[in-house]
Amino acid sequence: MCESNVYILDANGERSLIMESVDKIVPGEKDVYLENIFGERKTVKGHIKEMALVDHSIILAK
Amino acid sequence: MCESNVYILDANGERSLIMESVDKIVPGEKDVYLENIFGERKTVKGHIKEMALVDHSIILAK
Numbered sequence: 015m016c017e018s019n020v021y022i023l024d025a026n027g028e029r030s031l032i033m034e035s036v037d038k039i040v041p042g043e044k045d046v047y048l049e050n051i052f053g054e055r056k057t058v059k060g061h062i063k064e065m066a067l068v069d070h071s072i073i074l075a076k
Numbered sequence: 077m078c079e080s081n082v083y084i085l086d087a088n089g090e091r092s093l094i095m096e097s098v099d100k101i102v103p104g105e106k107d108v109y110l111e112n113i114f115g116e117r118k119t120v121k122g123h124i125k126e127m128a129l130v131d132h133s134i135i136l137a138k
Contacts, residue, residue: 016078016080016129016130016132017129017130018078018129036129037128037129037130038126038127038128038129039124039126039127039129040125040126040127041103041123041124041125051130061103062101062103062124063102063103064100064101064102065100065101065102066099066100067078067079067080067098067099067100067101067129068078068079068099068113070078
């Protein structure tokens, strides 16, 4: 499966996991909607900073 | 491998392929930087509309 883990960067540049196994990502005006393969859904304030799909990694920042 | 294909939506809602096998995506102010597993790089005007990673599909819009 090709889902990714989604992390958010804190003020110190450390990343913390928001959601595992994310399939769908829809960026909004000031937030990002996430949905994983288990059907869990979450909307997180911030924007996409970078994605490295082969590493299964999506980084959000506020 | 878990790279995705990146498409852009035209005015009629039709999607056309921009780049295959994309690994890295970095959204900018008004554009999106793409890099695929072959080392090809491209910067495209627009923003990320939605992503469905299990379908290997990333949709950009202008």
